[in-house]
Amino acid sequence: MSKDESEVEDFSLLGNIDRLIHEPGRLMIMSYLSVVESADFLFLKRQTGFTWGNLSAHLSKLEDAGYIEVIKEFVDKKPHTVLHLTEAGRTAFNKYRASMTQIFGELSTN
């Protein structure tokens, strides 16, 4: 394999990154949802520091991709909206983490 072909193969890993998760805001959201069972909008807003509008926009994209599920349930007899990662979302997030670990593991200063 020539030097150019080898370099293209090395960087093909970058092309396979899930861009939906890769966006820093959505990465934060996915990270927080990955470490809890479920949470509401306010929890995510407090932890990420986003505005309501910003948060809502990111959540819509993640929901459209099937990575999160929005559930309306009753907590103490009051309607409440909570979110959690779907199986597809969890799988995608773990795959993204593995990809990034591999990429940064192979990026060398030599």
Next chain:
Amino acid sequence: MNNISLKNLERKAYLSYHEDGILDLFIGFNILLFGFWIFADMVYLAGAFVAISTPIYAQMKKQITIPRLGYVKFASSRTAKSQKTILLLVIAGFLAFIPGVFLFITTDMGIQAPIQFLIDYGMIVIGIVGMSLITTVAYLTELRRLNAYAVLFLVLFVTGHFLSFPFAYYLFALGTIILVSGVYLLIRFQQAYPLPLGDEMHVQG
């Protein structure tokens, strides 16, 4: 640059739910009350108040903390740790009777050494036991400020060994300090996390 750790992320989120000082209010209030019951010679009421104040603690979390931080269900590993902490406290409560029963039996049998030891060094023993219990709770809950309360507990009761104030006074001092700490934390928490405005909430859906 620090590495981003999911474990630290979860821990940070969990700890933010205990910045409110409500646990400190609960602990300080119960210690103060325990001191009061001892002072009033009504120790049998002490346990009843812990049972009553526990639902109050839960209600304060619902009314103060959750509306400010949001609702979250932590992973089962975190829930299991909380359950271990509660179990530890329940076991400690039961075990606290054992020395009392032991002293009762030995005194009844005419063996004076154990009761004499307790009379001579009781404050130090209580200080060590109290510190150990609080330190264990601090470890299980990952609330480091409880370690400061543990040290304070030990210092107060070891000091009490050399002074001759009534036992209840040390509980008053300890309870007051923890209560004041809780009030300070609660005020700071409410300033850091104001209630969301009504018009912001519609975005939540």
